[in-house]
Amino acid sequence: MAMVEGGTRSRLVRHALICGLLAAIVFPVYIAFVTSTHEASTMLQGVIPLLPGPDLVPTYARVLATGIPTFGDLPVATMMLNSLVMALGIAIGKIVISLLSAYAIVFFRFPLRMLWFWMIFATLMLPVEVRIVPTFQVVSDLGLLNSFGGLIVPLLASATATFLFRQFFLTIPDELIEAARVDGAGPIRFLVDVILPLSRTNIAALFVIMFAYGWNQYLWPLIVTTDPQMTTMLIGIQRALSGSDELTPWNLVMAMSLLALLPPLAVVLGMQRWFVKGLVDAEK
Structure with a gap:
């Protein structure tokens, strides 16, 4: 008792x-x-x-x-659309590039492949804040300022996602690879028919993380965009708080802040099952 x-x-x-x-x-x-x-x-x-x-x-x-x-009456719907396009572009782009990079490193034999992998992994020590000046110069030279390309492309590479995909690919049994080879599956077919179905939970977990990462970007959009029509949600909230000497319309600012929560919340709730499975699945 x-x-x-x-x-x-x-x-x-x-x-x-x-x-x-x-x-x-x-x-x-x-x-x-x-x-x-x-x-x-x-x-x-x-x-x-x-x-x-x-x-x-x-x-x-x-x-x-x-x-x-206090911020020029720019509709919040426009800011949300800008942030949504940026977040989706970054999330999808990071997953595609990282998955293909890990696939090449694990399943292809080419000279210095491990050196290339560790060079990719070393970029974890160089966040965008460290390389922001040369990155801005490249974006400016390419004419990508005030564009979704300028917002998305410099943030596409992800050493973290590449590392996670590599670690998962290393757990795929050699017997499965040999069976696919015996069936005549080439690299593309093996990727589409075997690797992608096995990676669904990993992709879902990374999508949630990368979407939140892209949605919450502040410094890079602040630097690369000067056109008010390209303003993202976080930039809009900051400028709404300090846009003029007038009294801050707190009711509007709070409404804007709550609206900024909705897309990441919807992604997390909508992909919760896949997200948790991708993080805790014992086989991963």
Whole structure:
């Protein structure tokens, strides 16, 4: 009986701790939501309401259609589209390039292949912030400023994804490779019919991570874009907070911030099963 009571008490403590941590995470988001449903003047009264106000639909319709006055009334829908194209381009591009790179390193025999792999892996020590000046110069010389190409192409290479795909490919049994060779499968067919189906969970997990990485980019879009029509969500939020000497319209800023959460949240929830399986599958 004592052991049962101790186990029950332990579970209650764990559940209480989880609920407390969840509340600590969710409560600021809830306050942002409540703020977005009230007039901006309500936030200046010194007391933040805890219940939603009557301006939910007008506030979100306004920021999506006309934007925020302190940032030139650029529609948030345009910013979201820019960020979405950038995030999808980076995620898909990183996965394709990394998968093909790992495939070549593992399944092809060519001179200095391990040297090339470790050179790719060494780029982990050179994030975009370190190489931002020469990268900007190359993008400028290619005429890619203020374009999706300029936003996406310099961020496509991923040593992390290449390493993860390589480690997975090394676990593929030699018998499977020999069976495919006996069946007459060439490199392309082996990649499409064998490697890609086996890599689905890895691809899903990396897609979620890389999408969030692309969506949350701040420094590179800030440098490579000067056209307001190419503004991404994070840049828009920052400029909405410091765009002028006027009072900050906190209801609009909070609505914009919550809208910025939706695409990454949708990706995580939509691919949750594949994402978790890709991270914890014992065979991976």
